Amino acid sequence: MKLIGPFKQIVTLANLPLRGKLADEQLQIIENGGILVKNGYVEEVASYESLYRQYPDIDTEAVKGAQICLPAFTDCHTHICFGGNRANDFAMRNGGKTYLEIAESGGGIWSSVQHTRAASDDELIQTTLERVNFLISLGITTIEIKSGYGLDVENELKMLRVIKKVQAMTEATLIPTCLAAHLKPRDFEGSNAEYLDFIVNSILPRVKEEGLAKRVDIFIEKSAFQPEESRRFLRKANELGFEITVHADQFTPGSSRIAVEVGAKSADHLEATADEDIAFLADSETVAVALPGASLGLGEKFTPARKILDANGILAIASDWNPGSAPMGNLITQASVLATFQKLSTAEVLAGLTFRSAFALGLEDRGRLEEGKKADFVTFKTDNFHNVLYRQGSLRAESVFINGRNVSN
Numbered sequence: 212m213k214l215i216g217p218f219k220q221i222v223t224l225a226n227l228p229l230r231g232k233l234a235d236e237q238l239q240i241i242e243n244g245g246i247l248v249k250n251g252y253v254e255e256v257a258s259y260e261s262l263y264r265q266y267p268d269i270d271t272e273a274v275k276g277a278q279i280c281l282p283a284f285t286d287c288h289t290h291i292c293f294g295g296n297r298a299n300d301f302a303m304r305n306g307g308k309t310y311l312e313i314a315e316s317g318g319g320i321w322s323s324v325q326h327t328r329a330a331s332d333d334e335l336i337q338t339t340l341e342r343v344n345f346l347i348s349l350g351i352t353t354i355e356i357k358s359g360y361g362l363d364v365e366n367e368l369k370m371l372r373v374i375k376k377v378q379a380m381t382e383a384t385l386i387p388t389c390l391a392a393h394l395k396p397r398d399f400e401g402s403n404a405e406y407l408d409f410i411v412n413s414i415l416p417r418v419k420e421e422g423l424a425k426r427v428d429i430f431i432e433k434s435a436f437q438p439e440e441s442r443r444f445l446r447k448a449n450e451l452g453f454e455i456t457v458h459a460d461q462f463t464p465g466s467s468r469i470a471v472e473v474g475a476k477s478a479d480h481l482e483a484t485a486d487e488d489i490a491f492l493a494d495s496e497t498v499a500v501a502l503p504g505a506s507l508g509l510g511e512k513f514t515p516a517r518k519i520l521d522a523n524g525i526l527a528i529a530s531d532w533n534p535g536s537a538p539m540g541n542l543i544t545q546a547s548v549l550a551t552f553q554k555l556s557t558a559e560v561l562a563g564l565t566f567r568s569a570f571a572l573g574l575e576d577r578g579r580l581e582e583g584k585k586a587d588f589v590t591f592k593t594d595n596f597h598n599v600l601y602r603q604g605s606l607r608a609e610s611v612f613i614n615g616r617n618v619s620n
């Protein structure tokens with residue numbers, strides 16, 4: 212056992228509900244607190260003095276100066292395994308070019324597919340690991356990573372194998388998701404529905420056999436896959452034993468309903484969700500995932516996070532870090548900006564970055580600092596936890612702990 216502290220404030224997030232709005236007064240804050248860690252899990256969180264008195268002979272890990280401590284964050288939606296970049300797309304979009312013009316000049320998702328297919332395993336491992344390490348430096352210790360830039364058997368498997376190799380190189384938890392249904396690749400001869408059948412018959416069985424992912428995602432949108440074919444695809448993926456998540460309502464409404472109907476763990480994006488669909492989603496167990504990084508990357512509106520919380524939904528916030536729509540990767544900046552535009556309390560943002568986003572990945576063992584939870588936490592050099600969002604990402608994390616071990620040195 213080890214006692215870590217004392218922290219000026221520990222914001223435990225213990226006892227907060229899984230769904231609905233939260234006021235900052237609901238936050239449990241332990242002043243001058245300590246965290247008792249046993250075998251990588253939290254044993255107790257209480258005043259440092261009282262823990263020290265209780266265990267006078269215990270190993271201690273001293274915290275220098277005033278620091279606050281939060282549960283580490285979970286980024287439940289990323290595409291950080293990719294080759295190349297789309298800086299030219301970004302510049303063209305800002306210069307007023309349309310989606311079609313950008314695609315015609317060699318940009319768009321298809322260009323990331325070509326670069327990812329051309330990249331060697333080592334290159335992809337290296338760049339994905341660098342992005343994982345950047346996220347860890349922000350205090351994010353659980354990271355979902357999608358495939359979706361391979362779009363054929365060989366390259367979808369290549370991406371998922373790369374993610375598995377990166378998992379062996381980091382202490383962060385990586386959760387892989389198969390997004391072969393990102394877009395019908397240009398070199399597939401057949402209809403959208405035939406491509407989705409191909410995924411079900413030729414890609415998912417291999418993913419399952421090799422144990423490469425337990426989750427399946429699809430991009431339901433006018434420019435990608437249509438509602439009916441998507442519904443059929445998701446039902447089949449479900450039958451194969453995969454959990455479901457959906458890129459829903461990014462530009463056109465309707466697909467969050469499909470996500471709820473198929474029992475998806477999460478419906479992500481939701482920038483275009485209609486009011487009546489918000490109520491339907493909020494009534495379900497499907498987590499609504501806001502992706503402010505995509506709104507910022509594209510200059511589009513934000514997910515109606517306020518309305519989702521007011522309707523008693525489960526709201527998580529993730530980065531969507533990808534080479535196209537969300538190139539920033541700084542989830543803390545994004546969450547802070549979302550809070551300002553959507554009028555979210557600090558408690559709502561912190562819940563959306565921790566236990567609520569972990570729940571979207573089916574993980575209930577983390578995201579709160581209380582007995583029995585994974586001892587993943589992040590500290591900031593400040594005496595007031597409000598500074599983390601107030602500084603909009605410019606207050607850097609001081610130390611990041613995974614399983615009770617400081618991994619930031």
Ligand code: NIG
Nearest residue numbers: 320430505531533534535536
């Ligand atoms: O979540 N919306 C679809 N997929 C990604 C974008 C991926 C890309 O542009 O490369 C997203 O925003």
Ligand code: FE
Nearest residue numbers: 288290458531
């Ligand atoms: Fe995405």
